[in-house]
Amino acid sequence: MTETNHNQPESRRRLQWQCRRGIKEVEVLLIPFFEQRFDGLEALDQALFERLLEQHDVDLFEWFTYRSKPQDAELNRMVTMVLKRVDAGT
Numbered sequence: 001m002t003e004t005n006h007n008q009p010e011s012r013r014r015l016q017w018q019c020r021r022g023i024k025e026v027e028v029l030l031i032p033f034f035e036q037r038f039d040g041l042e043a044l045d046q047a048l049f050e051r052l053l054e055q056h057d058v059d060l061f062e063w064f065t066y067r068s069k070p071q072d073a074e075l076n077r078m079v080t081m082v083l084k085r086v087d088a089g090t
Contacts, residue, residue, distance in 0.1 A: 018053040026060045033082045048078045 015038070019030040030053070038049060052060070052075060062068045063079045070076045 015050065015053070021057050021060070023057045023061050026057055026064060029064050029082055029086060030060075033085050037081075037085055045078070045081070048074055051075065052078045052082075 016031070016034060019027065019034050021027040021030065034049070038046060041049065055070075055075070059070070063070055063076075064083065070079060
């Protein structure tokens with residue numbers, strides 16, 4: 001995996017655009033997480049968030065609505081991080 005400098009404006013715009021999804025319920029979780037938490041993540045977790053964005057909307061919807069969990073433990077950890085932001089109310 002190539003290392004990306006997420007502080008560069010074009011990289012941030014690309015990631016923010018990728019948070020926009022066809023399923024609104026997914027988008028309303030990803031965009032606030034990106035805007036509020038992404039910059040504070042360690043580089044490995046930032047890369048993991050990018051991996052999360054590569055997943056299909058239907059899978060993300062299933063995970064974010066607690067209907068299923070990712071089989072990949074790392075993706076499951078990131079899904080949990082996104083959901084905890086919602087549970088914390090921030």
